[in-house]
Structure formats: C-alpha cells, structure tokens
Amino acid sequence: MSAFAQRLPARLRAARDSVRLWFAPARVQREGATPDYRFSLANERTFLAWIRTALALIGGGFAIDQFLTDHLARWVRAALALALLVGGVACTLRAVNHWVRCERAMRRGADLPVSRFPALLAVTVAVIAVAMVCVVLFGWA
Amino acid sequence: MADAAGRDPGLQPERTRLAWRRTTLSCAVTAVLAGRQVALRGGGLLAAVALALVTLAFLLFLRLAHRRIQLLDGSPSPSTMPPRSAAAVAACTMSLALCGAVLLW
Numbered sequence: 653m654s655a656f657a658q659r660l661p662a663r664l665r666a667a668r669d670s671v672r673l674w675f676a677p678a679r680v681q682r683e684g685a686t687p688d689y690r691f692s693l694a695n696e697r698t699f700l701a702w703i704r705t706a707l708a709l710i711g712g713g714f715a716i717d718q719f720l721t722d723h724l725a726r727w728v729r730a731a732l733a734l735a736l737l738v739g740g741v742a743c744t745l746r747a748v749n750h751w752v753r754c755e756r757a758m759r760r761g762a763d764l765p766v767s768r769f770p771a772l773l774a775v776t777v778a779v780i781a782v783a784m785v786c787v788v789l790f791g792w793a
Numbered sequence: 794m795a796d797a798a799g800r801d802p803g804l805q806p807e808r809t810r811l812a813w814r815r816t817t818l819s820c821a822v823t824a825v826l827a828g829r830q831v832a833l834r835g836g837g838l839l840a841a842v843a844l845a846l847v848t849l850a851f852l853l854f855l856r857l858a859h860r861r862i863q864l865l866d867g868s869p870s871p872s873t874m875p876p877r878s879a880a881a882v883a884a885c886t887m888s889l890a891l892c893g894a895v896l897l898w
Contacts, residue, residue, distance in 0.1 A: 680876060686873070688800065689800075689802075689805075689870050689871055689872070689873070690800065690802065690803070690805045692873040692874070693805045693806065693808075693809045693871065694805070696809055696812075696873075696874045697808065697809055697812045699874075699879060700812045700813060700815070700816045701812070703816055703819075703882055703883075703886060704815065704816050704819045706886050707816070707819040707820055707822075707823045707886060707889070708819065708823075710823050710886065710889050710890045710893060711819075711822055711823040711826050713890075713893050714823070714826035714827060714829070714830050714893055715826060717830065717897060718826070718829060718830060718833060730897050733893070733897055734894060734897060737890045737893045737894050738890075740886065740889075740890045741886075741887050741890045744883045744886045744887055744890075745883065745887075747879075747883065748879050748880065748883045751879055752876065752879070755873065
C-alpha cells in the first residue's frame with residue numbers, strides 16, 4: 653500500500669472536520685483554552701489581509717473589463733475578468749478556512765496549519781501578468 | 794497598561810482596528826468599480842438587482858467593521874472575532890464577485 657493510501661483515512665477525517673467547521677464555526681470556541689487575545693487579533697488581521705487580497709482580485713476583474721477595452725477582444729476580457737473573480741472567491745473561502753483552522757490550532761496548542769495556497773496564488777497571478785504583458789506588447793487578441 | 798493576566802495589549806487592538814479600516818476602504822473601491830460596471834452596461838432589471846446587491850454588500854460590510862471597531866475600542870482585553878462575522882465578511886466579498894460575474898454577460 654502506498655504512503656498516500658495509508659494516510660487517506662486521516663486526510664478524509666481532516667477534510668470532514670474542516671467542512672463541519674465551516675458550517676458550525678462556533679464549535680471552535682468550545683474547544684481547548686482561549687489563547688492570548690493578542691494572537692487571536694494577529695490571526696484576525698491575517699484574515700483581513702486575505703480578504704483585501706480577494707477584494708483586490710475582484711476589483712481587478714472589474715478593472716480589466718472596464719479599462720482594457722482598446723487592447724483586448726471581448727472574449728479575452730471576459731475570460732480574464734472571470735478568472736480573477738474566481739480567484740477572489742477562492743481567496744475568500746481560503747481566508748475563512750485558514751482563520752478557523754489557525755484559531756482551532758491555537759486553542760488546542762497544536763502547530764499552525766501550513767498551506768500551498770499562497771504559492772498557487774502567486775503562480776496564477778504571475779501567469780496572468782505575463783500573459784497581459786504579451787497581449788499589450790504584441791497587440792495580440 | 795496590563796490586564797488581569799499581566800498582559801500588555803500594546804498596539805494590537807489599534808492595529809486590528811486599522812486593518813478593518815483598510816479592508817473597508819478596499820471594499821468601497823471594489824463596490825465603486827462594481828457600480829461603474831453597472832453604469833457602463835446600461836439599465837435593465839438585472840443591472841438594478843446587481844446594483845442593489847452591491848450596495849447591500851457594502852453597507853453590511855460597513856456595519857460589521859463598525860461594530861468590530863467599537864468592540865476593540867471598548868474592551869481592555871478584546872474578545873476573538875465572532876465566527877459569524879468572518880462568515881458575513883466572506884458573504885459580502887463573494888456577492889461582489891457574483892455581481893461581477895453576472896454583469897460580465
């Protein structure tokens with residue numbers, strides 16, 4: 653049996669726990685001990701920073717559709733704007749999920765959760781940026 | 794000033810308050826862009842509904858931020874952000890995105 657298959661039950665359990673937390677986040681407050689409020693406030697600020705990132709992506713989606721009318725064909729604009737809007741929604745969901753998981757980890761005294769989301773977001777934004785540079789430089793589309 | 798547990802809040806509540814203000818400003822900018830999208834696209838029932846939803850989302854965000862800021866100001870050892878506020882903030886952001894997706898059509 654592969655290592656992935658051996659870890660599968662634990663992964664499934666963790667996924668089920670996260671989904672249950674999304675729908676009943678108040679359960680977080682019944683677990684463990686209340687952490688130092690300064691840590692909770694820092695966690696809240698991180699959450700807000702992710703929300704700002706999400707808002708910036710959504711605003712960028714609107715901006716592409718409104719301000720790049722001379723450069724881009726209608727369908728390219730719509731596709732890029734839609735990609736940014738979807739990215740914004742993903743960022744928002746991740747913000748809530750990560751905030752809940754950090755809060756729970758602090759209450760339990762466990763390690764903070766790690767995530768590959770920032771790297772994925774960075775790669776996506778870089779790809780879109782390079783595509784835009786090409787489109788504007790060479791007048792494609 | 795230290796609280797009962799001997800902790801010094803320092804500037805933590807203030808920084809958190811300012812983070813809420815920054816986020817409210819970001820939300821305002823995005824809402825204005827969404828409103829501009831409606832104005833460019835022209836009238837129609839869909840546009841009116843979208844505009845109402847955008848306004849509602851921004852007002853809800855404003856209210857959430859205001860209440861949280863008041864809570865942070867008033868208490869010597871502030872409580873954790875209620876999970877429902879986090880969910881409501883996420884709902885505001887996602888309804889802006891939803892309006893955007895609808896208005897692209």
